[in-house]
Structures are given as structure tokens and as C-alpha cells.
Amino acid sequence: MGGLIVTIGSSLPDDLNSFPKLIERNARKFGARPAYREKEFGIWQSWTWAEAHAEIQAIARGFIDMGLKAGDHVAIVGRNRPYFYWSMLAVQYAGAVPVPVYQDSVADEIAYVLDHCGGRFAIVQDQEQVDKLTEVRERLPSLEKMIYVDPRGLRKYDHSALISLEDVRKIGHEKKAELQAELDARVAASRDEDTCIILYTSGTTGRPKGVVMSNRNVLVTAKNSCEFDGLTEKEDVLAYLPMAWVGDYVFSMAQACWAGFCVNCPESAETMHADLKEIGPTYFFAPPRFFEGLLTTVMIRMEDASKVKQRLFHKYIEHAKRVGPALLDGKKVSAGDRLKYNIGKLLVYGPLLNATGLSKVRVGYTAGEAIGPEIFEFYRSLGINLKQLYGQTEACIYITQQPDGEVSADTVGVASPDVEIRIADSGEVFYRSPGTFQEYYKNPESTAETKDAEGWVATGDAGFIEPDSGHLRIIDRAKDVGKLTSGAMFAPKYVENKLKFYPNILEAVVFGNARDRCTAFINIDLTAVGNWAERNNIGYASYQELAGNSQVYATIQEHVEEVNRSIAEDPLLSDCQIHRFLILHKELDADDGEITRTGKVRRRIIEEKYGVLIDALYDGADNVFISTEVTYEDGRKGAIEATLEIRDAAVAVPQAQKVAAE
Amino acid sequence: MNAIAPEAYTTEDGRKIGGVVMEMKNITLRFGGVTAIKDISFDIREGEVRAIIGPNGAGKSSMLNVINGFYHPQEGEVWFRGEKRGPMKPYEIARQGIARTFQNIALFKGMSTLDNIMTGRLTKMKSGILSQAIWKGPAEREEIEQREKAERIIDFLEIQSIRKAPVGSLPYGLQKRVELGRALVAEPELLLLDEPMAGMNVEEKEDMSRFILDVNDEFGTTIALIEHDMGVVMDISDRVVVMDYGAKIGDGTPDEVRSNQKVIDAYLGVAHD
Numbered sequence: 001m002g003g004l005i006v007t008i009g010s011s012l013p014d015d016l017n018s019f020p021k022l023i024e025r026n027a028r029k030f031g032a033r034p035a036y037r038e039k040e041f042g043i044w045q046s047w048t049w050a051e052a053h054a055e056i057q058a059i060a061r062g063f064i065d066m067g068l069k070a071g072d073h074v075a076i077v078g079r080n081r082p083y084f085y086w087s088m089l090a091v092q093y094a095g096a097v098p099v100p101v102y103q104d105s106v107a108d109e110i111a112y113v114l115d116h117c118g119g120r121f122a123i124v125q126d127q128e129q130v131d132k133l134t135e136v137r138e139r140l141p142s143l144e145k146m147i148y149v150d151p152r153g154l155r156k157y158d159h160s161a162l163i164s165l166e167d168v169r170k171i172g173h174e175k176k177a178e179l180q181a182e183l184d185a186r187v188a189a190s191r192d193e194d195t196c197i198i199l200y201t202s203g204t205t206g207r208p209k210g211v212v213m214s215n216r217n218v219l220v221t222a223k224n225s226c227e228f229d230g231l232t233e234k235e236d237v238l239a240y241l242p243m244a245w246v247g248d249y250v251f252s253m254a255q256a257c258w259a260g261f262c263v264n265c266p267e268s269a270e271t272m273h274a275d276l277k278e279i280g281p282t283y284f285f286a287p288p289r290f291f292e293g294l295l296t297t298v299m300i301r302m303e304d305a306s307k308v309k310q311r312l313f314h315k316y317i318e319h320a321k322r323v324g325p326a327l328l329d330g331k332k333v334s335a336g337d338r339l340k341y342n343i344g345k346l347l348v349y350g351p352l353l354n355a356t357g358l359s360k361v362r363v364g365y366t367a368g369e370a371i372g373p374e375i376f377e378f379y380r381s382l383g384i385n386l387k388q389l390y391g392q393t394e395a396c397i398y399i400t401q402q403p404d405g406e407v408s409a410d411t412v413g414v415a416s417p418d419v420e421i422r423i424a425d426s427g428e429v430f431y432r433s434p435g436t437f438q439e440y441y442k443n444p445e446s447t448a449e450t451k452d453a454e455g456w457v458a459t460g461d462a463g464f465i466e467p468d469s470g471h472l473r474i475i476d477r478a479k480d481v482g483k484l485t486s487g488a489m490f491a492p493k494y495v496e497n498k499l500k501f502y503p504n505i506l507e508a509v510v511f512g513n514a515r516d517r518c519t520a521f522i523n524i525d526l527t528a529v530g531n532w533a534e535r536n537n538i539g540y541a542s543y544q545e546l547a548g549n550s551q552v553y554a555t556i557q558e559h560v561e562e563v564n565r566s567i568a569e570d571p572l573l574s575d576c577q578i579h580r581f582l583i584l585h586k587e588l589d590a591d592d593g594e595i596t597r598t599g600k601v602r603r604r605i606i607e608e609k610y611g612v613l614i615d616a617l618y619d620g621a622d623n624v625f626i627s628t629e630v631t632y633e634d635g636r637k638g639a640i641e642a643t644l645e646i647r648d649a650a651v652a653v654p655q656a657q658k659v660a661a662e
Numbered sequence: 663m664n665a666i667a668p669e670a671y672t673t674e675d676g677r678k679i680g681g682v683v684m685e686m687k688n689i690t691l692r693f694g695g696v697t698a699i700k701d702i703s704f705d706i707r708e709g710e711v712r713a714i715i716g717p718n719g720a721g722k723s724s725m726l727n728v729i730n731g732f733y734h735p736q737e738g739e740v741w742f743r744g745e746k747r748g749p750m751k752p753y754e755i756a757r758q759g760i761a762r763t764f765q766n767i768a769l770f771k772g773m774s775t776l777d778n779i780m781t782g783r784l785t786k787m788k789s790g791i792l793s794q795a796i797w798k799g800p801a802e803r804e805e806i807e808q809r810e811k812a813e814r815i816i817d818f819l820e821i822q823s824i825r826k827a828p829v830g831s832l833p834y835g836l837q838k839r840v841e842l843g844r845a846l847v848a849e850p851e852l853l854l855l856d857e858p859m860a861g862m863n864v865e866e867k868e869d870m871s872r873f874i875l876d877v878n879d880e881f882g883t884t885i886a887l888i889e890h891d892m893g894v895v896m897d898i899s900d901r902v903v904v905m906d907y908g909a910k911i912g913d914g915t916p917d918e919v920r921s922n923q924k925v926i927d928a929y930l931g932v933a934h935d
Contacts, residue, residue, distance in 0.1 A: 041816075
């Protein structure tokens with residue numbers, strides 16, 4: 001890349017500059033400590049670092065025997081299971097580069113990534129993934145072999161391009177004497193600047209881009225972040241987020257290998273909550289959606305509880321809200337309040353945390369989207385050290401994070417160790433750090449657009465540093481911030497977040513750029529609204545039917561009007577109040593390309609697809625007909641048709657005008 | 663009549679179909695004056711998926727009950743693994759290696775998925791009431807062994823998330839899956855499925871078809887099933903018997919049956935004289 005290498009922050013010791021070297025160290029230093037656990041057949045199976053080390057080496061020798069060369073790319077399509085983490089490590093042992101791919105991607109998306117990275121091997125979960133890849137095989141000339149983990153249903157398949165991971169491992173065991181020297185040589189050859197991994201970003205616009213990370217990017221970040229929160233080999237994490245996402249790679253791979261802590265894999269995606277409860281992680285990351293969902297579930301359950309329990313719950317939660325956050329931050333709290341908090345802990349908070357599986361969380365993070373202040377405070381008031389961080393794939397996550405004792409709901413904290421931050425005149429946030437990516441794979445134009453010669457990267461987010469606390473505050477995506485025809489600032493995300501803080505609203509999309517006023521699409525939350533419907537004897541057969549219910553519309557209208565009143569108080573954004581809205585007839589879905597795999601709204605695509613609805617929002621119609629194409633996970637397509645009602649919402653008088661009038 | 667060669671063969675997708683496991687010879691079953699089954703003969707071979715189809719009231723369920731020994735036909739013989747079968751008690755049937763599911767689900771609604779599946783292992787448990795109650799040594803070891811079998815089935819059917827849930831609270835499609843699990847855990851040689859897809863939506867049907875094929879493929883279980891949905895049957899079975907008004911009107915591979923005029927008439931309707 002132009003021969004320019006900017007070295008920022010600390011460097012790595014020679015014997016710890018790659019994942020294989022970390023595994024070697026962990027096997028020596030923490031040999032008897034648990035490294036991986038997975039629940040299978042109803043029991044937690046565990047592997048120590050020494051055992052995992054032996055497995056990984058065997059798989060790596062098997063790969064070498066299959067002809068894997070240093071620098072090759074290997075795609076990994078699977079859910080969080082020890083075998084996939086080992087496979088990634090084994091690929092690195094062999095000097096090759098793992099490329100994790102979202103396992104719920106449709107065949108076309110997987111084909112794009114595999115073709116773009118030129119993967120020779122693909123390690124896949126099961127028959128479903130093999131079928132997907134077989135379907136697009138012709139477009140992938142570089143793909144030689146598929147290695148599967150679960151043999152079920154695959155016995156009859158043509159095995160000329162198929163092999164089970166179990167067989168690879170067996171070969172690796174048998175050929176230990178023959179291949180060990182080669183393996184050791186490949187491990188010893190690793191350098192700081194070698195490519196460690198390529199992570200494809202889901203991207204809110206266009207095709208995914210392959211973010212190339214060096215050993216140094218990933219491991220210095222791991223080192224810094226472990227030191228920041230004092231993570232040790234004693235932590236337990238639950239690996240449940242997509243393996244292709246940078247977050248899982250940092251939390252379940254980089255930090256786990258660096259600190260030597262244990263990675264726990266759930267039995268299946270559906271059992272995640274039960275497994276969380278059984279494991280009780282000490283270090284936990286979840287997107288805001290998770291915490292919102294959990295709180296909704298807790299509240300729904302409380303409504304079904306007995307009167308006595310309800311009263312007890314509300315009384316002590318009220319108290320926790322008052323003193324809990326202060327206690328967590330180590331501020332002064334009176335002895336009486338302290339005593340009452342401890343009684344509450346015994347009667348309410350303790351059992352509640354235990355039921356949710358969060359009772360042992362020492363460090364918790366949330367990121368990706370803004371979290372509702374009330375939700376955030378709820379968890380903190382119960383004594384969970386929940387903090388926010390701000391980051392992106394290109395930074396190996398960490399840009400800013402909140403130190404213990406300096407936590408607030410509306411900022412994202414101070415710069416992470418070794419990270420420099422700069423705010424451009426346009427308001428856009430720039431950073432440079434040791435974790436900053438090398439390049440976008442085979443895409444120099446995008447690389448040049450994103451990262452300048454001095455290593456500064458544009459985040460694409462607009463924000464500012466709060467003068468009194470020194471914390472960064474993010475307003476919106478820089479490219480989404482626009483202007484209304486009146487010239488007032490338009491920040492859709494700001495409004496959407498306020499809407500999404502209501503449990504009944506799952507997703508919202510606000511329009512208004514270059515228009516005279518703002519309007520919105522709303523997605524209702526089926527869990528919350530469905531529960532309400534059940535309690536009020538309102539029958540419904542589908543999401544669509546519930547979404548069109550007039551009582552649901554009335555409730556949502558109340559929420560929208562409340563949001564309008566709250567926005568009116570902000571002098572900068574008071575023109576972003578919502579004048580008209582509609583409730584969408586289907587949930588926005590990643591399979592239809594409407595949101596990313598990580599759950600972010602893809603504005604451009606929604607604007608194109610639902611143009612008819614947007615027009616109707618602005619032309620004063622009371623209802624509008626729409627037919628939408630939907631894509632199922634297996635690639636089949638179908639259509640949903642609906643006539644949607646459009647409602648007007650009352651708009652509040654902005655604070656500034658009110659003052660002037662008085 | 664029967665187009666398939668009597669000796670063992672291999673299907674197109676590479677499964678080995680063995681010799682005859684069960685043979686029905688000239689079965690006639692009457693309930694008082696009503697003749698439910700009229701002089702029907704067919705066989706079931708080892709490792710195949712054998713379907714019995716027909717319109718409502720054709721006598722399919724009665725046929726299944728004859729196969730599993732619950733009904734004893736007035737005329738004809740049932741041969742199972744080379745032996746002619748006489749009247750049997752239900753537990754004797756279970757010990758023979760035949761398990762079944764029911765058309766309208768017969769699970770213990772108040773018990774968990776796991777407990778329901780564990781009941782499928784009852785015939786294999788040897789320890790008595792006393793040692794079970796004391797729960798040390800052999801009884802404990804035995805339960806652990808049985809639990810492992812049950813867990814393998816839970817894993818196979820992907821129902822881990824409902825392991826502890828009372829089955830009465832589960833949706834219909836999942837209950838059907840639990841029932842299949844209970845039948846499977848008995849490690850049957852012959853599995854009888856009575857309308858496994860009744861009342862399911864398209865997605866649930868696809869899942870169930872997948873599981874039936876996987877069971878057949880993975881455990882080599884011979885499967886006889888009754889089904890209404892022609893499309894599904896034609897996709898997953900090796901051979902099909904078609905019944906109408908208690909009589910056999912067709913028998914053969916799905917393609918042969920599909921082109922059989924009598925079958926077309928029975929399904930599409932034709933004026934009966």
C-alpha cells in the first residue's frame with residue numbers, strides 16, 4: 001500500500017505475534033485451565049488449553065496434508081462451535097488466512113465473498129451449507145474442497161470435493177511424525193505484519209468489503225483492551241454472536257487467546273438464554289437489542305406475577321434506579337439507602353440477575369446502536385457494570401469506550417488506549433490506531449477513500465466531544481445527516497432511536513432529507529405487541545394483521561406524539577418531528593436486504609423499494625396499496641400484499657418558539 | 663403386478679434396500695358387518711420408506727393397526743422377520759422392534775419433552791421399582807445410559823431448546839416432532855408413522871420430510887407411513903401402496919403409482935356404478 005506504514009502504539013513481543021504462538025503459550029501456561037466449552041447432548045463438554053492445542057495442531061497438519069499453503073484463503077461458514085474456532089486457528093497455524101462468512105447468508109452472498117477472496121477451501125457446518133455452496137459452485141473456480149463438520153445427510157453426496165473435518169483431524173493425527181516439523185516451521189515464520197484475517201463487512205451500502213487485518217492489528221488491540229478492563233484467564237464468555245462479525249472475532253478469539261480465558265458455545269441459537277444462565281459469563285457483550293428484548297421479557301413476566309411479587313419488584317426497582325448507578329460508580333450513598341439496596345439485592349435484584357444469567361458479569365459492553373437511557377440505567381441500577389463502546393470493523397472494533405466509573409447513556413466514552421481521535425469541520429469523526437485495518441481486499445479505491453496517507457480513517461459518523469466530560473457523543477451517520485427544505489438539520493437516527501426506545505416499536509425509518517417535513521415507517525415488536533393483544537383478547541393470525549390493527553395504530557400514534565414533544569425541546573433538531581407515519585406490513589429483514597446482518601437499516605434500499613409508500617406519506621393520502629417481494633433463506637421468493645393506513649401525528653411547538661412567544 | 667425385483671437392490675441415491683421384513687398375505691379385517699380391509703397383500707423391505715396412501719376412509723389407519731399388531735385380521739397372515747405372527751400384547755409389539763406415532767398425537771401433555779422421550783426407553787430398562795427408588799449404583803448408571811440415547815435423539819431432531827418445556831405448551835408441529843423422537847428413541851427396526859404431516863404448514867412439512875429421510879438414512883430404519891399429502895409421499899417414499907374402499911388399487915414406485923389409472927380415478931373422482 002504505497003510503501004507507507006504508519007506504526008502507532010506499542011508493538012508485540014516476537015513470541016506472541018500470532019495466534020498460533022498464543023495457543024502454544026496458553027498450552028504451556030494455562031494447560032489445565034478450560035479453554036472451550038460446548039453444550040452437546042445436554043451436557044457441557046469442555047476442553048483444556050492443552051487439549052485444544054492438540055486438536056488444533058492435528059487439524060492444521062490435516063490441512064497441510066491437503067495441500068494448504070501459506071497465504072491461502074479459507075472460508076469458514078458456521079455457527080459458534082469449538083470446531084470452527086479451532087479450524088480458524090488451524091488455518092493460521094498453517095500460515096493461511098481464515099475468512100469467516102455469515103452462515104445465514106443466502107447462496108449468492110456467500111458466492112460473492114468466496115469468489116472475491118479466492119478461497120481454496122471452505123469449512124462449513126452442515127448439509128445446508130454444502131447445498132448452498134454446491135448451488136453456486138460453477139461460479140467459484142478457486143474452490144477445491146468443502147470440509148464439513150456435521151456429516152448428517154451427507155453420506156450419499158459425491159465426496160470428490162467433500163471431506164469431513166473429523167477425517168482431516170484423523171489424517172493430522174496419523175501424520176504427526178511426518179508433518180510436525182513443517183507445522184513448527186510455519187508457526188515460527190509468522191511476522192507482525194502478516195495478514196491475520198479478512199473480515200467482510202456487511203456494509204449498509206453496496207457489496208461487502210473485505211477488511212484485511214494484520215497480526216499486529218488484532219493482537220495489539222487484544223492486548224490493549226484486555227489491559228483496559230483487567231481481563232484475565234479467569235473470565236468466561238458466551239460465544240453467540242456471528243463468527244463473521246469483528247466483535248466475535250475480538251471477544252471470542254483475540255481476547256480469549258490473549259488473556260487465556262474460556263469460550264463457551266451454546267447448544268443451539270435457540271437455547272442461548274438457557275445456556276447463558278447456566279454459564280453465567282463474567283465478561284459479556286450484547287447489542288442493545290438483546291438488552292431491550294430481555295427487559296421486555298422480564299416486564300411481561302412480572303405482569304403475570306402475583307400482586308405481592310409485583311409490589312415488591314416495583315418498590316425495589318424504584319430504589320435501585322435511585323441509588324444503584326451511584327453505588328456502581330463508587331459515589332457516596334447514605335447508610336440507610338445502602339441497607340435498603342442490599343435488602344433489595346437479596347429479595348429482587350439477585351434472583352432477577354440469576355434468572356437472566358447476568359449475575360456474574362464483571363464487565364459488560366453494548367454497542368452497535370444507541371441504547372435507550374432507561375434500559376441502560378435499568379441494568380446498571382441492578383449492579384451490572386454495563387458500559388458502551390464505539391467502534392467499527394476497520395478499527396478492529398475499539399475507537400472509544402467508557403472507563404469504569406465514567407459511564408453515561410448518551411456518550412460512547414473516551415478514546416481507547418493508543419487510539420487518536422479527530423473531529424473534522426464537517427463534524428465527522430476520524431481516528432487512527434494500532435488496530436486500523438491494512439486495506440480493503442482487492443479494492444484500492446475504497447481503501448483510499450476511507451484511510452488517508454497518515455493512517456486517519458473516516459468513521460462516516462458525525463459527532464462531537466462533550467466539553468465538560470471529554471467523552472465522544474455520536475449524533476448520526478454523517479451521510480444520513482441532511483437538511484430539510486427549511487434549512488434545519490435532519491438527523492434520522494436521532495429520531496429513530498427515540499422511537500425504538502418504546503418496547504412496542506422494533507424498528508423505525510425516518511424520512512425528511514430535502515423535504516419540508518419528516519415522516520416515518522414503523523415496525524412493531526411482535527413480542528411486546530403480541531403479548532398486549534393476548535391480554536386484551538385481540539385475535540391476530542400474522543404480523544401483518546396485528547400491524548394493521550387500529551388499536552395498535554392508536555398506541556403507536558401516542559408514542560410518536562410523545563417523541564415529537566421530546567424532540568421539540570432540542571433547539572437544534574426540533575424540526576425533525578414526525579408529521580405522518582405508517583406501520584409497515586412486514587418486518588424489515590436481512591434476507592430482503594433491508595437491514596444488514598448486524599441489524600442496521602439500509603436506507604437507500606428501503607427508499608427504493610418502498611418509494612410508493614414514501615410518496616403516499618407526502619401526498620396526503622389516507623391509505624396506500626403495496627405489493628412487496630420477500631426472499632426466503634433458501635433463496636425462493638414470494639410476495640406480500642397489503643393496504644396500509646397512514647396517520648397524521650400531532651406536532652409540538654418547539655421550545656425556542658414557546659419561549660419567544662412568552 | 664409388483665414391478666420390483668424380489669432380491670436386495672440399491673436405490674438411485676445409494677441406500678441399500680434389503681430383503682422382506684414384513685409381509686401381509688391376503689389380509690381381511692372386519693368390524694362386525696363393515697369390511698375395513700379387503701384381501702390385501704403387500705410387503706415391506708428392510709431399509710425402505712414404504713407409504714400407504716388413499717382417500718379418507720380407505721382403511722389406511724386400520725392397515726397400520728394390523729401391521730403393528732393392535733388389530734388382528736379375521737383372514738390372512740402377517741409375517742414379520744420370517745415368522746407368522748399370532749395375537750400379541752402391546753408390550754410384546756414394542757419388544758419386537760416396532761414403534762409408532764399417532765395421527766392425533768398421544769404424548770403426556772404435562773411432562774417435559776425430555777421425559778416424554780425417555781418413556782420411549784422404558785422397554786429397555788431393567789432395574790426394578792425398588793432399585794429405581796433408591797437410585798444408587800445400577801439404576802443410576804442405567805438412567806444415565808438411557809438419558810444419553812434420549813439426548814442423541816433430541817440433538818438429531820433439533821429440539822434442544824424445548825428439552826425442559828411441557829409438551830402441552832408446544833406448537834403442533836413441535837409436538838409431532840417430540841412424538842417422532844419418542845418412537846425413535848426405542849431404536850425400532852420398523853417405524854410406523856400415522857399421518858406425520860397432518861395439519862402442518864408447508865415449512866413444517868418440509869422439516870418433517872427431512873427428518874423422515876434422515877432417520878431412514880442415518881439409522882437405517884425401515885419406515886412405513888400413512889399420508890394424505892400426495893406430493894410429500896411421492897417425494898420421500900421408495901414404494902407406495904394405494905388403498906381405496908378397503909382394497910388395494912395400486913402398488914409400486916411413486917412414478918408407477920402416479921400413472922396408474924385406478925389411482926387417478928380414486929383421487930380425482932370418477933362416477934362409481
